[in-house]
Amino acid sequence: xxxxxxxxxxxxxxxxxxxxxxxxxxxxxxxxxxxxxxxxxxxxxxxxxxxxxxxxxxxxxxxxxxx
Amino acid sequence: xxxxxxxxxxxxxxxxxxxxxxxxxxxxxxxxxxxxxxxxxxxxxxxxxxxxxxxxxxxxxxxxxxxxxxxxxxxxxxxxxxxxxxxxxxxxxxxxxxxxxxxxxxxxxxxxxxxxxxxxxxxxxxxxxxxxxxxxxxxxxxxxxxxxxxxxxxxxxxxxxxxxxxxxxxxxxxxxxxxxxxxxxxxxxxxxxxxxxxxxxxxxxxxxxxxxxxxxxxxxxxxxxxxxxxxxxxxxxxxxxxxxxxxxxxxxxxxxxxxxxxxxxxxxxxxxxxxxxxxxxxxxxxxxxxxxxxxxxxxxxxxxxxxxxxxxxxxxxxxxxxxxxxxxxxxxxxxxxxxxxxxxxxxxxxxxxxxxxxxxxxxxxxxxxxxxxxxxxxxxxxxxxxxxxxxxxxxxxxxxxxxxxxxxxxx
Numbered sequence: 001x002x003x004x005x006x007x008x009x010x011x012x013x014x015x016x017x018x019x020x021x022x023x024x025x026x027x028x029x030x031x032x033x034x035x036x037x038x039x040x041x042x043x044x045x046x047x048x049x050x051x052x053x054x055x056x057x058x059x060x061x062x063x064x065x066x067x
Numbered sequence: 068x069x070x071x072x073x074x075x076x077x078x079x080x081x082x083x084x085x086x087x088x089x090x091x092x093x094x095x096x097x098x099x100x101x102x103x104x105x106x107x108x109x110x111x112x113x114x115x116x117x118x119x120x121x122x123x124x125x126x127x128x129x130x131x132x133x134x135x136x137x138x139x140x141x142x143x144x145x146x147x148x149x150x151x152x153x154x155x156x157x158x159x160x161x162x163x164x165x166x167x168x169x170x171x172x173x174x175x176x177x178x179x180x181x182x183x184x185x186x187x188x189x190x191x192x193x194x195x196x197x198x199x200x201x202x203x204x205x206x207x208x209x210x211x212x213x214x215x216x217x218x219x220x221x222x223x224x225x226x227x228x229x230x231x232x233x234x235x236x237x238x239x240x241x242x243x244x245x246x247x248x249x250x251x252x253x254x255x256x257x258x259x260x261x262x263x264x265x266x267x268x269x270x271x272x273x274x275x276x277x278x279x280x281x282x283x284x285x286x287x288x289x290x291x292x293x294x295x296x297x298x299x300x301x302x303x304x305x306x307x308x309x310x311x312x313x314x315x316x317x318x319x320x321x322x323x324x325x326x327x328x329x330x331x332x333x334x335x336x337x338x339x340x341x342x343x344x345x346x347x348x349x350x351x352x353x354x355x356x357x358x359x360x361x362x363x364x365x366x367x368x369x370x371x372x373x374x375x376x377x378x379x380x381x382x383x384x385x386x387x388x389x390x391x392x393x394x395x396x397x398x399x400x401x402x403x404x405x406x407x408x409x410x411x412x413x414x415x416x417x418x419x420x421x422x423x424x425x426x427x428x429x430x431x432x433x434x435x436x437x438x439x440x441x442x443x444x445x446x447x448x449x450x451x452x453x454x455x456x457x458x459x460x461x462x463x464x465x466x467x468x469x470x471x472x473x474x475x476x477x478x
Contacts (some may be wrong), residue, residue, distance in 0.1 A: 011422070011426040013430065026187070028183070028187055029187070030188070055416060056422050057423075
C-alpha cells in the first residue's frame, strides 16, 4: 500500500500530519507530502485510511498493492 | 425590531435571536427543503447549508470572490487600488482591506505565502508553554470561589493575549482588543457606525505600532517579520502590512475564543466526555477536531464576481453568498449522527477552517489554544456544570459562541 498527496488540492490543513506523522510530512507552509516513497507499513494502514477520510480537500489517495 | 421570520427558505435572518441560540433545526430544514436559501435582509444574500455546496463554492474562486467576506457589509475596494503610503483618510475608509482573507489571486498567492510560515504547526508550538501558563494563571484567579464565567473569565482572555504576544504588542491591551474586535465583527455587524469606529480604532492602533516598530525592529515578533519580509525581492508594501495586522487581530480573537467557549459549554453538560478525556488524554487531538466540527464558530461570505447559476439559483454579480461552514459540518450526508459529539469520530473531514485557497491561516494556532485551554481546565476543574443552561447567552452571525456562561463546581 502507498499514499499519495495531490499537491494541487492540498491546502495545508495539517490533518494528515496530525493523524499519521509517520506517513506524512509538511513543509513550512503546511503543505503535505508522503514520507519516503509513500509506502505504508502494515501497522500504519489504518492510519493511512484515516488520513484519506479526514482530508477536507480530498487530496490523499491510497494505492493498494496489486495481486 | 426586525420582523420575525416566517419562511427560512426565502427570508432567513442570521441575526435573529432564536437562530443565534439554536441554528441547528433551521439548517436541517433548509438542507432538505431548499439547500441554497435566499434572503433580502441585511443587504441580501444566498445561504448554502449542504457540505458539498459549501465545498464547491469555496473552491470556485472564479465565480466567488473574497473581496468581501463579512456576512453583512460594505465593500472594500479591490487590491488593485492599494496606495503606496498609508493615507489616514484611506485607512478610515478601510482602503487597505485585510489581506489575504480579502484578496483573490494573484495578490492572495504571495500574501498567503508570506503569512503561512509563522503559523505553521512547528512555529505555533513555540507559544504552547506560554499559553499553558496563561490558562493556569486565569484559573488561579477563580478556582477557589467555585464559580466563573467560562466565556468572559476564561475563553475570552486567552486568544487576545496569545496573538498580542505573537505580534509583539502589549498584552495589557487585550481587553481593549477584544472590545474593538467585538465592535467590528459581532456587535458592529448590524451597527455600521460602531463597526466603522471599531475598525478605525484597530487600524490606528496597529498603524502606530508599525511606525514604532520600524524604528526598533526585533528578532522574534510578527510585526518585525512582516516589516522585513520581501516578496520578489521587494519589501511588502506598508498598507499591506497594516491590513494583515488588522486581519490577525480580527480573525485571531473572536473566533478562537468562541471555539474554546463552546468546548467548555459542551463539556459542562457532558460528564461522560469529561471523564473520557481525563482517562484517555491522547484523545485530545481528535476531540478538538470533533468540537470544531460540532460547534464551528465561523461563517464567512463570498462576493459573486460574475453572474452564475448555481444549483438553479440565479446569482448575480455583486450578490453575497454566506459560507455556512457550520451547517456543512452537521450534514448527515457526510457525518454519521452529525448532532452527536463523538470524541474519537473516525470520519471527520470538517471544514470549520474553510476549504480551498482561503483555508484559515491560523488553524494550527486555534487548535493549539483549544487543546491547551481544555487540558488545563480539566486538569484543575474536572467536575463542573452550567449554573443555569437558560442563562447562557450566544453571539452569532459571523462568529458563533457563548458570551455569558456562568459555570460552577465543587470548591
